[in-house]
Amino acid sequence: MPGDTIRNMEDFAAVSGISRPTVSKYFNNPDSVRATTRERIEAALDRYDYRPNIYAVNQNRQQTKNIGIVVPFLSDPFFSEIARTIEALVIAAGYRPILLSSHGGQEQENDNLDSLRSLKPAGVLFAPLGRASDKSVIETFCKHVPTVLFDSNLDGMGEAFIGSDNASFVDQTVEYLCRSGEPPRFFEMRTPANPNANKRRTAYIAAMEREGHEPIVHKVTGEGWGFEEIGRAGAHAAFDAGQLTSGTVLCSNDRLAIGFLAAAYERGMRVGRTEDSDLRVASHDDHPFSRFTCPSLTTAAHDYDAVAGHAVRSIFELIEGGEDTSPRDETLYPARLILRASA
Amino acid sequence: MPGDTIRNMEDFAAVSGISRPTVSKYFNNPDSVRATTRERIEAALDRYDYRPNIYAVNQNRQQTKNIGIVVPFLSDPFFSEIARTIEALVIAAGYRPILLSSHGGQEQENDNLDSLRSLKPAGVLFAPLGRASDKSVIETFCKHVPTVLFDSNLDGMGEAFIGSDNASFVDQTVEYLCRSGEPPRFFEMRTPANPNANKRRTAYIAAMEREGHEPIVHKVTGEGWGFEEIGRAGAHAAFDAGQLTSGTVLCSNDRLAIGFLAAAYERGMRVGRTEDSDLRVASHDDHPFSRFTCPSLTTAAHDYDAVAGHAVRSIFELIEGGEDTSPRDETLYPARLILRASA
DNA sequence: GAAAAAACTTTACGCGCGTAAATTTTTGAC
DNA sequence: GTCAAAAATTTACGCGCGTAAAGTTTTTTC
Numbered sequence: 001m002p003g004d005t006i007r008n009m010e011d012f013a014a015v016s017g018i019s020r021p022t023v024s025k026y027f028n029n030p031d032s033v034r035a036t037t038r039e040r041i042e043a044a045l046d047r048y049d050y051r052p053n054i055y056a057v058n059q060n061r062q063q064t065k066n067i068g069i070v071v072p073f074l075s076d077p078f079f080s081e082i083a084r085t086i087e088a089l090v091i092a093a094g095y096r097p098i099l100l101s102s103h104g105g106q107e108q109e110n111d112n113l114d115s116l117r118s119l120k121p122a123g124v125l126f127a128p129l130g131r132a133s134d135k136s137v138i139e140t141f142c143k144h145v146p147t148v149l150f151d152s153n154l155d156g157m158g159e160a161f162i163g164s165d166n167a168s169f170v171d172q173t174v175e176y177l178c179r180s181g182e183p184p185r186f187f188e189m190r191t192p193a194n195p196n197a198n199k200r201r202t203a204y205i206a207a208m209e210r211e212g213h214e215p216i217v218h219k220v221t222g223e224g225w226g227f228e229e230i231g232r233a234g235a236h237a238a239f240d241a242g243q244l245t246s247g248t249v250l251c252s253n254d255r256l257a258i259g260f261l262a263a264a265y266e267r268g269m270r271v272g273r274t275e276d277s278d279l280r281v282a283s284h285d286d287h288p289f290s291r292f293t294c295p296s297l298t299t300a301a302h303d304y305d306a307v308a309g310h311a312v313r314s315i316f317e318l319i320e321g322g323e324d325t326s327p328r329d330e331t332l333y334p335a336r337l338i339l340r341a342s343a
Numbered sequence: 344m345p346g347d348t349i350r351n352m353e354d355f356a357a358v359s360g361i362s363r364p365t366v367s368k369y370f371n372n373p374d375s376v377r378a379t380t381r382e383r384i385e386a387a388l389d390r391y392d393y394r395p396n397i398y399a400v401n402q403n404r405q406q407t408k409n410i411g412i413v414v415p416f417l418s419d420p421f422f423s424e425i426a427r428t429i430e431a432l433v434i435a436a437g438y439r440p441i442l443l444s445s446h447g448g449q450e451q452e453n454d455n456l457d458s459l460r461s462l463k464p465a466g467v468l469f470a471p472l473g474r475a476s477d478k479s480v481i482e483t484f485c486k487h488v489p490t491v492l493f494d495s496n497l498d499g500m501g502e503a504f505i506g507s508d509n510a511s512f513v514d515q516t517v518e519y520l521c522r523s524g525e526p527p528r529f530f531e532m533r534t535p536a537n538p539n540a541n542k543r544r545t546a547y548i549a550a551m552e553r554e555g556h557e558p559i560v561h562k563v564t565g566e567g568w569g570f571e572e573i574g575r576a577g578a579h580a581a582f583d584a585g586q587l588t589s590g591t592v593l594c595s596n597d598r599l600a601i602g603f604l605a606a607a608y609e610r611g612m613r614v615g616r617t618e619d620s621d622l623r624v625a626s627h628d629d630h631p632f633s634r635f636t637c638p639s640l641t642t643a644a645h646d647y648d649a650v651a652g653h654a655v656r657s658i659f660e661l662i663e664g665g666e667d668t669s670p671r672d673e674t675l676y677p678a679r680l681i682l683r684a685s686a
Numbered sequence: 687g688a689a690a691a692a693a694c695t696t697t698a699c700g701c702g703c704g705t706a707a708a709t710t711t712t713t714g715a716c
Numbered sequence: 717g718t719c720a721a722a723a724a725t726t727t728a729c730g731c732g733c734g735t736a737a738a739g740t741t742t743t744t745t746c
Contacts (some may be wrong), residue, residue: 008732019695024734034693034743054461056732059398060701075427075631080418084446096458099442103427115439118397228635258635265637266684288418292571292601294608294637341609351702362725367704377712377723399702403731 006050016044027052058120067095067315068116068124068145072109072152072194073225074101076255077288078302079127082151085308086125093316095122104193104225106132113141123315126158127151130194146318150311152195156328159318162311165332166196169284169300170203170250172337174211176298177248177282180273181343183213184250184282187260189230190219192252200252200284218244231259239267248280248343254287254299261293261342271295272341280343284335295341303333349393359387370395401463410438410658411459411467411488415452415495415536416568417444419598420631421645422470425494428651429468436659438465447536447568449475456484466658469501470494473537489661493654495538499671502661505654508675509539512627512643513546513593515680517554519641520591520625523616523686526556527593527625530603532573533562540595543627547593561587563599574602582610591623591686597630597642604636604685614638615684623686627678638684646676 006012013020017040026033026041033041044050058064067090071079083099090097098119102109109129116124123146128138130152141147142157149158177184186204188197201217208215220234231251238244251257260281264271269278272295283290286301310331349355356363360383369376369384376384387393401407410433414422426442433440441462445452452472459467466489471481473495484490485500492501520527529547531540544560551558563577574594581587594600603624607614612621615638626633629644653674 010732020733021696021735022694025694028734037694051461053402053732055398055402055463056701057734059396059402059703059732060734062734074417075420075423077418077420080423084418084444087444091454099444101427101430101442111434118394120398228632232635258632262635262637262639266639289571289601289632292575292605294605296605296609353702363703364705364726365724368724371704379712380724396702399731400704402702402733403704405704 006048009050009052012044012048012050015048016041024052027057063122063319064120065095066098066119066121068098068100068119068121068126070100070102070109070112070116070124070126070128072102072127072129073104074099075103076225078254078285079151081288082127082302082304082308085304086312089308089312093312102129104129104132106134110134110137113137117141117144121145122319123147125150125311125315128154130154130196131191132193146315148311148314148318150307153330154195158328160311160314160329160331162307162314162329162331163196163333164302164307165334166199166284167203167206168332168334170200171207172335173250173282173284173298173300174204174207176337176339177250177280177343178208178211178213181280182247183208183211184248184280185216185218185244186252187218187220187231187234187244187249187256188252189227189234189256190221191223193225197252204250218249227253227255228259228262231256232263233259235260235263236266239263239269244279245269246279248282251281251283254283254285254290254297257281257283257297257299257342258287258289258293261295261297265294273298273343282343286336286338290338291340293342298340298343299338300335301338302335306333349391352393352395355387355391355393358391359384367395370400406465406662407463408438409441409462409464411441411443411462411464411469413443413445413452413455413459413467413469413471415445415470415472416447417442418446419568421597421628422494424631425470425645425647425651428647429655432651432655436655445472447472447475449477453477453480456480460484460487464488465662466490468493468654468658471497473497473539474534475536489658491654491657491661493650496673497538501671503654503657503672503674505650505657505672505674506539506676507645507650508677509542509627510546510549511675511677513543514550515678516593516625516627516641516643517547517550519680519682520593520623520686521551521554521556524623525590526551526554527591527623528559528561528587529595530561530563530574530577530587530592530599531595532570532577532599533564534566535595536568543595561592570596570598571602571605574599575606576602578603578606579609582606582612587622588612589622591625594624594626597626597628597633597640600624600626600640600642600685601630601632601636604638604640608637616641616686625686629679629681633681634683636685641683641686642681643678644681646679649676 009020013023071083087097100112126147127150147158149161153161205215222230271281282298284300286299290297290299352363356366414426430440443455469490470493490501492504496504548558565573614624625641627643629642633640633642
């Protein structure tokens with residue numbers, strides 16, 4: 001026998017000296033067979049490089065070992081980081097992650113969900129686009145596939161939502177900025193793609209009123225996911241109008257802040273918390289590049305690990321626990337203030 | 344019949360009034376059936392949301408419609424951008440992209456290839472880690488799966504290699520820098536992960552000699568994929584030693600340059616091509632973030648579209664054309680010099 | 687060491703679809 | 717309208733594996 005090519009589980013069972021149903025059992029759960037049997041199979045496994053045909057396996061199993069991961073924009077390092085964390089946890093649990101990016105578009109998001117449905121995943125971890133999402137498509141999807149939302153919530157959709165507590169982000173930055181200098185004005189996109197942006201604005205207004213200051217919101221125009229350029233162009237427009245050239249600016253997110261800082265630099269403005277600075281800039285997200293901006297960016301960090309860990313735990317509880325009748329879990333993790341040079 | 348749930352192609356064929364083999368033919372290629380037949384199937388398709396079971400399909404087809412895309416580090420926006428471009432082309436060709444990141448590690452790269460083999464992809468577009476790659480694993484993989492390498496070449500592996508012409512990148516930046524000011528010193532990692540880095544150093548030395556200047560290479564220490572931090576720490580170390588504080592610095596890649604610029608800013612050094620600047624900094628890659636550095640970064644841009652397009656075309660030629668006896672295609676696309684404020 | 691329990695083997699069926707061969711129907715050209 | 721070509725239908729088998737049932741062997745328990 002040795003030397004032949006192994007074409008299927010039948011062949012492999014033959015060379016390992018174990019019956020095919022037992023070999024099948026082994027591949028589903030190596031601990032479900034006797035130790036001596038396991039050893040014989042594993043001995044055969046490193047003589048031949050057989051592995052079960054994944055398509056035949058998934059055709060017959062009631063449930064695949066696939067976990068879908070959908071993010072709105074993978075080129076945004078924030079999402080690629082959280083996707084990476086989630087991926088690692090999914091693999092550790094013995095499942096196969098399937099990573100899809102919606103590239104900022106509704107059509108691609110819908111295609112991704114459509115594609116996932118035909119893959120019959122055991123569950124899906126889904127960060128929706130937000131405002132641009134097609135709610136009815138998502139609702140239908142969630143009815144068919146166990147889904148946990150993360151990052152952006154959509155009311156009532158999915159079995160749970162795990163995200164960051166936007167109010168915590170803004171409360172901490174506003175409190176710090178007010179305590180350490182002039183109260184901040186808020187810098188954001190006029191029509192943000194993401195529901196978190198709205199929560200941040202609302203939280204800003206509430207926090208400012210709590211601190212006894214008048215909230216001032218500066219909205220800039222621009223569509224799409226090129227936030228840095230929108231921030232840069234918006235900052236230049238503001239400077240041209242004589243606005244935001246001094247005091248403190250709190251950006252809705254780091255990518256806008258990166259653009260804002262670039263514009264400030266181009267104008268020769270000095271940003272920072274030192275005496276000789278023209279203005280302070282802070283933001284939210286702790287984007288991977290925010291420590292390399294000039295100056296480095298004071299921001300509020302997501303708890304990546306907590307969000308990723310909780311989301312993954314949730315989906316596996318759903319998968320293994322079956323139907324849960326408990327109320328929809330909506331957990332928000334607080335931010336961690338990161339003080340750097342910009343404010 | 345209407346109202347029933349469609350469980351398989353048999354059911355669907357029944358409600359559409361067409362025989363199952365013909366319906367099967369339709370799903371393999373809608374143009375292979377008569378127009379009237381196509382209309383009847385498509386009429387049924389929007390009354391029921393049937394789609395063929397992808398696992399049963401792939402089990403029986405000699406070839407799946409999957410195209411693997413493996414990149415070394417998806418959190419690097421350079422790779423997420425090129426992955427996005429490739430993905431779009433693959434989808435347009437009617438195939439399903441499967442995106443995997445090696446997260447900078449050999450083990451993950453091997454796992455990715457292993458995982459892909461069991462998915463029986465029609466072809467794979469593979470950007471290897473480079474120095475950290477397990478060459479023997481990759482060689483074995485390429486024997487079993489039609490593979491086109493991109494970004495980093497590995498001698499003789501895969502059916503083709505499509506990448507950027509590192510010499511073109513460096514020639515253009517060196518020529519420009521020499522023409523417009525002091526000749527550059529080269530700033531790079533001591534043990535770069537990527538073979539492109541070595542080609543760039545070699546090209547730098549050759550270009551400098553051509554220009555009649557002595558090449559000076561400054562190597563910084565650091566492991567892993569946190570290039571920005573390695574660049575920042577390396578720059579600070581250089582400044583501490585009184586090096587690179589004036590003149591012109593050419594970084595091996597933009598991510599190092601981002602760290603270098605951050606360090607320069609922290610030192611209060613003025614970077615740029617204006618009279619009052621302390622030094623000039625340029626680099627290579629046109630990283631998505633490079634236009635938002637302070638100052639914006641003069642760099643050499645990859646031709647994303649050309650590389651992605653050629654790589655995708657190559658893999659489909661392999662898939663559809665069968666065995667090619669022609670010599671291994673190694674195409675390198677030249678860079679485009681991007682002049683910004685830093686040099 | 688006997689009985690009970692656990693693990694394994696044998697046999698067999700079905701999953702949903704690709705695909706081949708033989709037959710029947712439809713189409714298009716004259 | 718005829719006839720050849722094209723397309724559809726009927727019938728049938730096989731892909732590789734999950735899984736159930738019944739029988740056999742091995743292990744555990746006291």
